[in-house]
Every structure is written in C-alpha cells, then in structure tokens.
Amino acid sequence: MTDDATPDPRPRPDAPHLSRRTFIGAAGGVAGVAAIGGGVWAALVRERVDDSAGRAAATTTTSMAPRTTTTLGGVAGVPHDQRVLVIVELAGGNDALNTLVSADGRYRDNRPQLALPESELVALTGTDFALHPSLASLVPLWEAGSMAAVAGVGMAQQSRSHFKAMDTWWSAVPGAGLKTGWLGRWLDATLEGDNDPLRAIALGGGSPALVGTRTLATVVRSPAGFTLQTAPGSDNDAIVEAFLSTAGPLSDQPELAAAQYAIPSTLSAVELLASVSGGADQEFSLADDANTVTDLLQTAAGIIDLDIGTRVITVGINGFDTHANQLGNHAALLADVGDGIAAFLARLEVDGNADKVMLVTTSEFGRRVAENGSLGTDHGQGGCQFVVGPEVAGGRVVGDYDFGSLQQGDIPAMLDTRSVYSAALDWLGGPTDEILDGPHDRLDLLSV
Amino acid sequence: MTTSGNTTRDQVAWLARRAAWGLRPGQLDELEALGTDAVIDLLLDPSASGVAAEVSPWADLVYDPEQGAQREQGVDALGRWMTRLVETDRPFEHAMAWFWHDHFAVSYAVVNYLPVLLAHLDLLRESALGDFRRLIRDVSTDAAMLIFLDGTTSTGEAPNENYGRELLELYTMGIGNYTEDDVQAAAVALTGWVVARRRGYEVFFAPPRHDPTPQTFLGRPGVSGVDAVVDAAVEHPATPGFIAGKLARHFLGPADTVAVNTLAASFADADLAVAPLARAVLEAGLDGAGAPQVTAPVPWLISVLKATGSSLPSRGVLGLLRGMGQIPGNPPNVGGFPGEQTWLASSATAGRFTAANVVARTTPDGAPVLEAAAARDYDTLADLLLRPAGFSDATLAALDDLSHSAAPRRGEAVLAVALASPDVLIR
Numbered sequence: 001m002t003d004d005a006t007p008d009p010r011p012r013p014d015a016p017h018l019s020r021r022t023f024i025g026a027a028g029g030v031a032g033v034a035a036i037g038g039g040v041w042a043a044l045v046r047e048r049v050d051d052s053a054g055r056a057a058a059t060t061t062t063s064m065a066p067r068t069t070t071t072l073g074g075v076a077g078v079p080h081d082q083r084v085l086v087i088v089e090l091a092g093g094n095d096a097l098n099t100l101v102s103a104d105g106r107y108r109d110n111r112p113q114l115a116l117p118e119s120e121l122v123a124l125t126g127t128d129f130a131l132h133p134s135l136a137s138l139v140p141l142w143e144a145g146s147m148a149a150v151a152g153v154g155m156a157q158q159s160r161s162h163f164k165a166m167d168t169w170w171s172a173v174p175g176a177g178l179k180t181g182w183l184g185r186w187l188d189a190t191l192e193g194d195n196d197p198l199r200a201i202a203l204g205g206g207s208p209a210l211v212g213t214r215t216l217a218t219v220v221r222s223p224a225g226f227t228l229q230t231a232p233g234s235d236n237d238a239i240v241e242a243f244l245s246t247a248g249p250l251s252d253q254p255e256l257a258a259a260q261y262a263i264p265s266t267l268s269a270v271e272l273l274a275s276v277s278g279g280a281d282q283e284f285s286l287a288d289d290a291n292t293v294t295d296l297l298q299t300a301a302g303i304i305d306l307d308i309g310t311r312v313i314t315v316g317i318n319g320f321d322t323h324a325n326q327l328g329n330h331a332a333l334l335a336d337v338g339d340g341i342a343a344f345l346a347r348l349e350v351d352g353n354a355d356k357v358m359l360v361t362t363s364e365f366g367r368r369v370a371e372n373g374s375l376g377t378d379h380g381q382g383g384c385q386f387v388v389g390p391e392v393a394g395g396r397v398v399g400d401y402d403f404g405s406l407q408q409g410d411i412p413a414m415l416d417t418r419s420v421y422s423a424a425l426d427w428l429g430g431p432t433d434e435i436l437d438g439p440h441d442r443l444d445l446l447s448v
Numbered sequence: 449m450t451t452s453g454n455t456t457r458d459q460v461a462w463l464a465r466r467a468a469w470g471l472r473p474g475q476l477d478e479l480e481a482l483g484t485d486a487v488i489d490l491l492l493d494p495s496a497s498g499v500a501a502e503v504s505p506w507a508d509l510v511y512d513p514e515q516g517a518q519r520e521q522g523v524d525a526l527g528r529w530m531t532r533l534v535e536t537d538r539p540f541e542h543a544m545a546w547f548w549h550d551h552f553a554v555s556y557a558v559v560n561y562l563p564v565l566l567a568h569l570d571l572l573r574e575s576a577l578g579d580f581r582r583l584i585r586d587v588s589t590d591a592a593m594l595i596f597l598d599g600t601t602s603t604g605e606a607p608n609e610n611y612g613r614e615l616l617e618l619y620t621m622g623i624g625n626y627t628e629d630d631v632q633a634a635a636v637a638l639t640g641w642v643v644a645r646r647r648g649y650e651v652f653f654a655p656p657r658h659d660p661t662p663q664t665f666l667g668r669p670g671v672s673g674v675d676a677v678v679d680a681a682v683e684h685p686a687t688p689g690f691i692a693g694k695l696a697r698h699f700l701g702p703a704d705t706v707a708v709n710t711l712a713a714s715f716a717d718a719d720l721a722v723a724p725l726a727r728a729v730l731e732a733g734l735d736g737a738g739a740p741q742v743t744a745p746v747p748w749l750i751s752v753l754k755a756t757g758s759s760l761p762s763r764g765v766l767g768l769l770r771g772m773g774q775i776p777g778n779p780p781n782v783g784g785f786p787g788e789q790t791w792l793a794s795s796a797t798a799g800r801f802t803a804a805n806v807v808a809r810t811t812p813d814g815a816p817v818l819e820a821a822a823a824r825d826y827d828t829l830a831d832l833l834l835r836p837a838g839f840s841d842a843t844l845a846a847l848d849d850l851s852h853s854a855a856p857r858r859g860e861a862v863l864a865v866a867l868a869s870p871d872v873l874i875r
Contacts, residue, residue, distance in 0.1 A: 091781070160613070160631075161623050163783055197794075205780070206793055219793030221773045226795055229802040230864070231809035235855035242865040243801055245846035251870075255701075255740035256840060258792055259870035266797040318781060323610045324598045373606020374598050379613070408628055 078355045078390075080429030084304050086344075086359040087183070087314045088293060089207060090337065092321030093162065094363035095330060095377050096384035096411070097401065099135070100149050103128040106403040110370045114327060114377065124149070127397045134331045135338035138386070141345060145394040148445055150420055152382040152399045154413025158365060160379035162321070165364035170208040172418055173437050182418075183312050184212030185435045186425055190311075191215060197265035198272060200312045201303060203296040207314035216261070218269045222291060223299040228270050240267070276302025293317050294340035301347040304357060311428065320363060324374035337361070341388065358389030358427050360420060368409050382411035385420055391427060393447040419443045459484045459734055461834045465743075465875040466699050467491050467730055468539040470751030473816040473832055484734065491540040492577070492727050502541060502573070505532040506566045522562055526776055527762025529569070530769075533750045544576035544726060545569070546746070547698050552587060552619065553779040554596045561595070564649050565777060568592035580691060580720035581682045584619060588674050591643045591651050597782070600643040604659030607635035614782055615677070621686040626666060633663035637677050688716040696729050700738025701788075707737040742788040743875045745772035745796065749803060752867050755833050756811040756818075768806060772799035791873070804868035808860045821866065822859030824851050829863070833872055843869040 097107055098114065101121055108115040121130035124142055129149065131138060141147040157174045159165045168174050172182035180188075187200050187210070197216035206219040220226050230236045247263040276299055296315040303310050317337075322330050341359060348354040366383035382401065388394075399415040406412070418436045423445035425432040433439045460479045464471045468491065471479070479487045490497050505528040512521060533542055549572055559565050568590055575583045587593050593611070594600040602608035612634030616626045640658025644650045658673075665671040666680045681687065689712035696703040696711055711732065715725045732738070743751070749768060753760070760768075769775055773796050779785050790796065811818050820828040826847055830838045839847065846869070847862050855861045866872065 159623075160628065161617050162781070163617075164623055202793075206786075206790060219790075219795060221793065221795035225771055226798055227802070228798050230805045231857075231860070234805070234809075234857050234861055234864075235853070238850055238853045238855045239805065239861050239864055240801075242846045242850035242861070243868055245849060246840075246843045246865065246869045246871075249842055251840055251842065253740060253874075255742065255874050256870050258789075259742065259873045260842065262792040262794070262797045263870070266794040266801075269794045270798055321781070323608055324601050371606075372608045373603045374601035374608045376598070376601075376608070378609050 081311075082356055083428050084310060084357050085183075085312050085424055085428055086297070086300055086357060087207070087209065087312070088297075088337070088341070088359060088361045089209075089314060089316045090320045090333075090361060090363040091166075091316060091318045092363070093165070093365045093367055093379055094320040094383060095322055095326065096151070096363075096366035096382065097369065097377075098326075098330060099132050099334060100151055100384040100386075100397070101130045101132065102151070102401045102403075103130070104401065104403050106369075107401075112371070113375055114371045124397065126395055129397045131338075132331070132334050134335035137338045137342035141342070141388055142395060146345075146390065146392055147386060147388045147394045148392050149397045150385045150387065150399050150415060150443065150445075151397055152401050152411055152413060153385055153415040153417050153420065154365060154382045155417055156413070158381045158413050160365065160381070160410075162364060162379070166208070169362060169364050169417065170211075172209075172421055172435075179211065180213060181207070181209035181211045182421055182425075182435055183207070183209045183314070184215055184217070186428070186431075187215035187217075187312065188212040189431050189435060190429075196309060198269065198308055198310055200314075201269075201300075201310055202314045202316065203299055204291045204316040207316055210312065210314060216265060218265060220269065220273060220299075223273060223276075223296070226270060226273055228267070243267075272306060272308060273299070273303070276306065291317060292340065293336045294343055297340045297344035298347060301344055301351065301353070304348065304353050305351045322367070322376050323372065323378060324376040326376045341386075345388065355390045358387070358392065358424060360388075360424050361386045362417070366411055369403070369406060369411060370409055380410040381407060382413040385417065387420060387423070387445055389427065391446050391448050393444055398443045398445065415443065416440055420445065455836075456480050456484055457836045460487050461836050462734065463487055463491065463730060465751070465834050466733065466741075467543055469533065469543055469747045470754040471834060472754050472757070476831070476834065476836075488727060488730055491730070492723055494538045494541075499537045502536065502538050504566075504570050504573075505529050506570070509566070511563045518562065522556065523763060523766060525562060525566055526766055529776060530746075530750070530765045531762050533746075534753045540726075541573055541576050543747070544722070545573035547695065548572040548576055548583070549776075550698070550779065550784040551694070552593065553782050553784040554592045555779050556777045559592050559595050561645075561649060564591045564595065564643075569777070577723040577726060578721075580715075580722055581678065583722075584615075584682055585675065585678045587619075588615070588638070588678055589641050589651055591649050594641055594643045594651060599638060599641050602635060602639050603657045604636070604639045607632070607639050607659065609635035611635075612638055612677075615681055618782065618784075620681040620690065621684045622690040625684060625686040629664075630666055633665040633671065634677050634681075636661065637663045637665060637672050638674055641674065682720060688712045688720065691715065691720075692725060692729075695725060696732065696737070699729050700733045701741040702739050703732065703737050707732050740874045742791050743873055744785060744788060744791055745769055745774040745799070745803075746776060747875075748772075748791075748800070748873065749807075751834070752804070752807050752872070756807055756863070756867075757815050758807045758810040759812060760807060760810040764806065764810075768799070768803040771802055772796050800873065801868045805864045807867055808864035811860070811863060817863055817866075818859050821847075821851075821862040824848065824862075829866055830871070833866065835871055839866070839869065839871050843871050 098116060101116060120133045122133055122136045123130045155168045155174050170181045171178040191214055195216050197218045200210045200217035202210055202219045205221055210217040230239050247260040250257045250260055300313045319333055348357055363383050365379060365381055367377035367380040372378055401411045402414055418440045421436055422432050422438060422440045423442050427446055457480045506525055536542055554568055556565050571586055597611035597614055598608040599611045609631050613631045617623050636659050640653050642652055642654045660672050662670040662672050666684055668680050671680055692711040692715045693708045696708050711728050714728055718724045774785060817832050826844055827838055847865060850865055851858055851862050
C-alpha cells in the first residue's frame with residue numbers, strides 16, 4: 001500500500017540518458033559547493049540563470065508583455081512555453097463544505113457543532129457561496145476576477161480511501177491502475193530535446209502526478225534544508241566531483257542506474273535552488289511539519305523568477321485529514337493556504353511574472369456532510385477546488401453541492417476534476433484530451 | 449550484483465543488509481563461519497544462542513510533563529532508539545518492529561504525548577515476531593492508536609470511522625475486500641474505548657460510550673466489541689496475503705507473485721504466526737525471490753554507523769535523518785513512510801551526501817573502513833560495507849580518482865564518497 005500510495009517522480013530505468021548539458025550543468029556547480037550561500041556560489045547560479053534567460057530571449061520572437069506593465073487578470077498572450085502551472089495539493093481530504101461554504105440550510109442542519117458562524121463568513125460577491133474566514137485574503141483575487149471556485153467536484157468511482165482516491169486524482173484515469181500521473185504524461189508529451197529535471201519540481205514532497213515514463217522531475221521535500229555539505233577543512237570540490245562521478249557510466253542494473261540518475265540532477269537542483277530557498281539549517285524537532293504553503297509558494301515564485309524552463313510546480317501540504325477537533329486545525333491550515341496564495345500572487349506581480357502562472361488547488365476527496373462525534377468529519381466524496389490565474393474566468397463558482405442527492409452521506413462529485421485539469425492543460429498549451437482520456441467539459445474556466 | 453549472490457559470504461552479507469541493518473567490523477567473518485542457516489536462526493531467535501533479552505531503550509527514562517522539557521525529552525528518547533539500533537545484538541527484532549511502525553504509522557505529531565508513543569513502540573518490538581492476531585488486538589486498544597485514529601473520541605452516538613477504515617484498508621486485508629458498510633459497522637462495534645488523559649493516559653472501556661448493537665461485519669452477523677472485530681478482520685481470507693505481501697515487499701523489494709502466494713498460504717496455515725513468515729521471507733530472498741532495493745534513510749544510516757563506528761552523538765544522528773526526510777516516530781501519514789523511490793529524490797540524495805560526510809568525519813582514527821579507504825584497498829572497504837562483490841565500476845573509478853587528487857584527509861574523503869555512493873544506497 002505504502003509503496004503504491006506515494007511513489008515519487010524519479011528517473012525511470014528506461015528513461016533516456018541525461019544529456020551532456022545536464023551533466024555539465026551539474027559539474028559546473030562543483031566549484032561553487034565550498035561557498036554555498038557565498039559569492040562564488042551565487043555567481044555560478046546567476047551565470048546559469050543568465051545563460052538560460054539569454055537563450056530564451058534569443059529564441060523568443062513573439063511579443064511578451066513587458067515586466068513593468070503586466071497586470072493580474074489583464075494581459076493575455078504570454079507564449080505557451082513560458083507558462084507555469086502550480087498545483088497546490090491539500091493532502092488528507094480537505095473539508096470542502098467548511099472551505100467554500102454553501103448557503104444551503106442543510107449544511108447547518110448536518111453540522112450543529114462545526115458549521116461556521118454566518119457572521120464570520122466571507123461572502124463571495126455575485127454568488128450564494130462564502131469563504132471560510134481564514135481565506136479572507138483571497139477576496140481581492142476574487143474581486144479582480146482572477147479566481148474561480150469549483151464545487152461538488154471529484155472523480156468518477158470516487159473512493160473514500162485516501163490512497164485509492166489519491167491514485168485516481170494523480171493518475172486522472174479512474175480504475176485504470178496507471179503508474180503515470182496526469183502532469184507526468186503532459187510533460188512526456190511536450191518533452192523536446194534535453195530531459196531537464198527542472199521542468200517539473202515538487203516542493204514539500206513528491207507528487208505522483210508528476211510521474212511520467214520519460215520525464216525527469218526534481219523533488220525537494222524541504223527547500224530550507226536543500227544543501228550539500230562537506231566537513232570543514234575537507235576538499236569540497238573534489239568530494240562533490242567524486243560523488244558526481246559515481247553517477248557514470250550507468251550500471252546496467254536498473255535500481256543502481258536509478259540511484260545514479262538522481263545524483264547529477266540533484267547537484268543541478270541544489271545549484272539553482274540555493275538562490276531561492278534560503279538554505280538555513282533547521283533545528284531538529286519531533287514533528288516534521290516545518291513546511292507551509294506560504295513558504296513553499298514563495299520558493300515556487302523564486303523558481304519561476306529564475307526563468308529556467310520550469311513548467312510545472314507542485315506544492316504538497318499535509319494535515320487536512322480532520323477526523324477530530326477540526327475547527328481550529330482547519331482554520332490554521334486554510335489561513336496558510338489563503339495567505340500563502342495571496343502572498344504568492346503578490347510576489348509574482350512584483351516580479352512581473354503574474355501573467356505566466358496558473359494555480360489550481362486539489363485534494364483527494366471532500367468530507368462527510370454530517371459531522372462525527374469527535375468534532376471532526378470523516379472521509380467523503382465531492383470536494384472543492386480553486387483556480388487562480390490571468391486567463392481564468394473568475395468571480396464564479398462552477399457547480400454546486402447537491403445536498404438533495406447525497407451518496408452514503410456524501411456530497412456527490414457532480415463535476416469531474418478532469419474538467420479542471422483540462423482547462424489547466426489547455427492553458428499550458430496542451431495536448432489535453434489524450435492526456436486525460438477526454439474530451440471533458442472545460443466548464444468555461446478560461447476566459448480566452 | 450544479484451539479489452543475494454552465491455557464496456556464503458554473499459548470502460550472509462545480504463541477510464545483514466536487509467535483516468540486520470548492517471554489521472560492525474569483523475562480524476561478517478564471524479557470521480560467515482556460522483553459515484547461512486545458523487545466521488537466520490540467530491536473527492530469528494537470538495535467545496536460543498544466549499543473547500540476552502532486549503531491555504526497552506526507554507526503561508530508565510523518567511518523563512517530565514513540564515511543557516518546557518517535552519521537546520528535549522523527545523529528542524532524547526528518539527536518540528536512545530537510534531543508539532540502540534546501532535548497538536543491539538537483536539537487530540532483526542528491531543527491523544521487524546520498524547516494519548510494524550511503518551505499518552501502523554502512529555505518529556508523534558498526532559499523538560503528542562511521548563510516554564504513550566514510547567509504550568506503543570515497545571509493544572511493536574515485543575510483539576514484532578509474535579502472533580499477528582494478538583498484535584492487531586493489542587494495537588486496537590493501545591493508547592497511542594486510540595489517540596492516533598480517534599478511537600478515544602468515538603462514541604456510540606457518533607462513531608468515528610477512522611480506525612475502522614484503516615484496520616481494514618491498511619492493517620489487515622487491503623482495499624477491495626470490504627464495503628463502506630463494513631467500515632461503519634467496525635466503527636460502531638469498536639466504540640467505548642477511552643484514553644483517560646487525566647489519569648496518566650490509562651486506557652479503559654466505558655460502557656456508556658459503547659454501542660452494543662450487533663453489527664453485520666465482513667459477512668458475519670452479531671459482531672460487537674473489539675475482539676469480534678479483530679477476529680473477523682484477521683480471519684478474512686485476504687488478510688494473510690496482504691500481510692505476507694507487504695512483509696515480502698519490505699524485505700525483498702518487488703517479490704514475485706508466486707513467492708507471495710506461497711508465503712501467504714504458509715502464514716495462514718501457521719495461524720498467523722509472524723516468526724515463521726519472516727523466516728520464509730528471508731529464505732525466499734536467499735533463493736532469489738527479491739530484487740535490489742533502495743535503502744530508506746534510517747536503515748541506511750544505522751548501517752553506516754555500524755560499519756564506521758562513528759562517534760556522532762544521537763542528536764546529530766536525528767539531524768541527519770531529518771535532512772534525508774525520514775524521522776523515526778513520525779511517519780508522514782497513516783500510509784506510513786513513503787515508498788522506496790522517494791529516497792532517490794533530490795532532497796534525500798542531497799541529505800545522504802551530507803550525512804555521509806558527517807559520518808566520515810566522525811569515524812574514529814584507526815577504524816577499519818578509514819584505514820582501507822586511506823590505503824586504497826577498495827575491496828576491503830566494500831566488504832566492510834557489506835558489498836563483498838566490490839563496488840561498481842563507476843564508484844571504483846570515482847574513489848580512485850579522488851584518492852589521487854591532492855585532497856586533505858584523503859581517507860576520510862574516500863570514505864565519505866563510498867558511503868554516499870549508489871552502491872551503498874542499493875541493498
């Protein structure tokens with residue numbers, strides 16, 4: 001179960017060999033390792049970034065909005081190959097009913113303890129829905145028309161098992177037992193030239209959605225601790241170079257080869273991310289929950305600003321499995337999500353990258369309509385999602401919670417989450433339907 | 449590199465990598481002299497060879513409930529555990545306890561009360577090779593589990609199905625073998641068990657909170673109470689295969705279906721006794737049923753600490769584990785620690801490199817691994833790291849190039865790269 005539940009994107013034994021450029025890119029960082037965080041290191045990173053930006057500029061002839069004039073929700077037409085999709089995964093099964101709150105009286109009837117006080121809800125202009133008060137910082141996005149919500153969304157054959165449900169959310173083909181994820185298949189389909197592991201980056205843990213058959217992805221569990229360290233007084237450069245050398249020639253044994261693959265891509269990623277992730281040592285603590293959506297999205301914003309060809313970033317955060325005493329926990333989790341997304345968008349604006357990014361929230365299922373006896377909610381079906389971006393047809397809630405036709409006490413998944421995925425892949429430039437076993441209704445989520 | 453190899457030394461080294469989490473210098477010679485069968489006996493039943501029974505790593509830990517002391521005590525407790533894993537003469541008991549820790553996945557982050565977590569971990573170790581039914585029964589009313597999956601707040605009036613679901617999906621038979629009605633029936637039948645936080649986290653059964661209404665559960669009518677639920681779950685025909693398959697994957701990697709079916713049948717025949725199953729899994733591995741595996745950070749680090757004799761304090765050990773992304777006592781979710789491919793991710797790879805350098809630096813002068821590394825005796829170094837067939841060509845060339853560059857602390861540098869190499873990650 002465990003092995004199936006959380007496979008990470010990784011180099012597949014049958015993946016094409018790493019390109020010479022990637023190897024050289026990694027090797028180029030060797031000299032800088034002794035000076036992590038120092039001037040040499042920063043210069044090396046800058047060098048590669050400038051190089052990458054220079055190539056992009058040289059090959060881009062289409063009009064790109066000048067950095068200073070981009071406005072949220074305004075300008076269309078950023079070239080497809082410069083667009084970045086950011087997926088925020090709320091793992092554990094987010095309680096949709098207490099996130100995107102319906103005005104239907106049956107919500108309150110079923111939740112005598114857990115229904116949010118009406119006076120505290122944040123109204124969504126033009127709809128019957130409201131947001132959890134912890135999500136108040138999303139309201140400006142809503143008012144600006146950059147954010148849409150989807151209610152009663154899920155997969156066909158929705159399972160209440162976390163793991164079954166997550167497999168399906170990630171593969172996006174129910175019941176097929178696919179080992180690939182929908183983002184991984186898209187990355188495979190659009191792979192040209194170098195198999196650069198930085199095209200797809202998972203922050204906060206690996207998302208199986210990124211698993212492809214050809215694509216390499218980079219998984220950074222905790223950006224703050226993502227460094228390579230040697231002991232003081234040792235020959236850093238030589239040691240890192242020797243570590244890199246253990247990666248080649250590749251063994252013909254697949255498992256050993258996979259472990260070899262991981263090394264140069266790690267050195268590349270450390271080199272590039274050192275400039276955006278802080279790199280401070282963390283003190284040991286018992287509870288390993290240091291990551292927040294806010295921090296991870298700031299790292300994502302930094303990666304996007306590096307402009308190194310990253311197309312997909314996933315941000316994973318745990319804790320939404322709120323079986324007990326959920327009010328306080330859920331409020332804190334959503335505050336992190338809401339504030340984190342708002343701060344992310346603000347950072348993108350400042351960097352001039354807002355037009356390049358679409359953000360979609362996901363979770364493996366919603367939760368039971370009726371509260372349980374532990375001041376919590378059990379696993380359910382239909383959930384909610386938020387979609388944020390410059391070409392999102394915002395200010396709307398698509399779908400609804402159908403309290404009239406509950407399935408075993410759950411909101412049914414009337415809308416297919418692949419509709420949301422389809423809109424996201426369309427925006428990235430597709431292909432879409434072949435990836436998602438489509439076509440699926442796009443729900444008019446995009447304005448263009 | 450085959451799964452185990454043909455010589456006695458290869459086979460014993462394979463057992464040591466998978467089942468003992470490494471050996472101290474010299475032990476491979478001793479075990480080779482004993483022979484493969486005797487080594488399996490020693491792993492499974494060390495008492496028969498006169499090895500003293502294991503005392504809990506926390507036997508003399510006096511818990512101070514003061515808020516300010518809790519964090520330090522947590523670090524102390526987990527540190528004792530890691531130290532014991534290095535020093536123990538009963539390594540397979542601990543490896544099996546770790547399997548169950550991964551299986552039940554009780555996390556300090558949820559339980560949030562150290563003595564209860566430690567008692568749970570002791571239970572897993574003491575029952576690690578015992579009777580599976582007894583283990584499930586004990587865990588079902590264990591304080592840590594009652595908190596972890598909300599049994600303590602589940603009442604007849606509003607049953608919480610968290611434990612009932614995972615009992616079926618994760619702990620016994622796996623998905624596809626029960627219905628949502630079974631989940632709810634289990635939740636109702638299990639109500640009434642309470643952890644009394646104000647009475648030292650004592651577990652007791654509170655009849656007023658229990659719903660005694662007989663439930664139809666897994667096709668059985670009249671099920672009520674924890675014993676009946678556990679019996680039905682462990683006696684379900686899918687349970688032996690689910691557990692045998694998981695244990696086989698844990699120790700063997702992706703084992704073939706035929707081997708798993710054989711293991712499941714004998715596990716059922718043995719009335720769910722774990723020790724014979726574990727023995728059969730190891731024997732199947734020696735017969736080539738398994739595949740090369742990525743070693744998770746905890747067993748990887750324990751192995752290299754044993755091989756090097758590193759003087760790294762336990763606090764440092766925990767810091768390295770955090771860097772690699774696996775913290776004992778803190779599985780990230782109820783599914784347990786992530787699958788082995790996770791440990792190839794960039795974060796874990798960078799963390800492993802750092803850890804290897806820290807371990808090499810803290811390896812005492814005169815340690816056999818350090819001497820072999822300094823002397824460019826790569827065959828001996830590989831053997832001390834339980835790879836008697838030697839390093840791969842890539843690693844060998846990398847080590848030799850490094851040792852010929854003008855690096856200060858040459859032996860230490862070679863050792864660090866050897867420890868970090870793909871060869872030592874794959875077991």
